[in-house]
Amino acid sequence: AQSVSQHNHHVILSEAASLELGCNYSYGxxxxxxxxxxxxxxxxxxxxxxxxxxxxxxxxxGFEAEFIKSKFSFNLRKPSxxxxxxxxxxxxxxxxxxxxxTFGSGTRLQVQP
Amino acid sequence: xxxVAQSPxxxxxxxxxSVAFWCNPISGHATLYWxxxxxxxxxxxxxxxxxxxxxxxxxxxxDRFSAERLKGVDSTLKIQPAKLEDSAVYLCASSLYEQYFGxxxxxxxx
Numbered sequence: 001a002q003s004v005s006q007h008n009h010h011v012i013l014s015e016a017a018s019l020e021l022g023c024n025y026s027y028g029x030x031x032x033x034x035x036x037x038x039x040x041x042x043x044x045x046x047x048x049x050x051x052x053x054x055x056x057x058x059x060x061x062g063f064e065a066e067f068i069k070s071k072f073s074f075n076l077r078k079p080s081x082x083x084x085x086x087x088x089x090x091x092x093x094x095x096x097x098x099x100x101x102t103f104g105s106g107t108r109l110q111v112q113p
Numbered sequence: 114x115x116x117v118a119q120s121p122x123x124x125x126x127x128x129x130x131s132v133a134f135w136c137n138p139i140s141g142h143a144t145l146y147w148x149x150x151x152x153x154x155x156x157x158x159x160x161x162x163x164x165x166x167x168x169x170x171x172x173x174x175x176d177r178f179s180a181e182r183l184k185g186v187d188s189t190l191k192i193q194p195a196k197l198e199d200s201a202v203y204l205c206a207s208s209l210y211e212q213y214f215g216x217x218x219x220x221x222x223x
Contacts (some may be wrong), residue, residue: 004155034211042206042216043214043217044156044214046211046212046213090155092155098161099156099161099208100146100155100169101156101158101169101212103157104155105154105155106154106155
């Protein structure tokens with residue numbers, strides 16, 4: 001069975017600080033990897049995804065993530081956060097057979113102005 | 114394009130009562146998912162439909178939860194009878210390749 005581990009449950013940063021959120025997964029087969037974001041009062045939205053190819057993927061709003069296969073990791077990064085990045089961030093893995101998502105427990109990011 | 118629609122947005126019931134949630138996916142999306150998100154956790158898959166057939170319901174508590182997707186479009190998720198631990202947000206998602214989520218239904222069981 002797949003599992004996803006997000007190491008940081010609650011992160012507080014000041015504006016302009018750099019962000020890195022950790023995500024590790026366990027699954028032996030081929031996976032697709034995702035980061036979703038949920039802004040306060042809004043739906044879950046796709047931030048970025050990795051299917052294959054370049055392990056460094058860029059998403060919306062200046063976010064990027066790097067897939068490191070040997071470490072089973074897919075960490076999310078942003079060089080300079082803004083107050084509007086305050087949200088909950090979820091890492092998810094999808095096995096290419098079932099196509100359903102397994103989510104981590106989420107990281108709540110709070111950016112202080 | 115219109116997103117995934119869900120109703121109601123909020124529901125409060127007493128334990129042992131029944132409740133139903135409705136989902137209308139994005140037009141043309143063959144795959145529909147129901148997830149349960151308990152406070153402080155990530156969403157957990159309950160059931161996955163491909164058109165009107167069930168692909169995966171291994172994590173659905175079938176003694177109290179049921180779901181159907183008639184005509185391969187709208188879907189209904191029912192809980193009967195509800196327990197306190199069913200308090201959660203119930204998310205519907207649909208996909209062609211990537212999943213799009215609805216706003217969810219927040220269920221409180223008292």
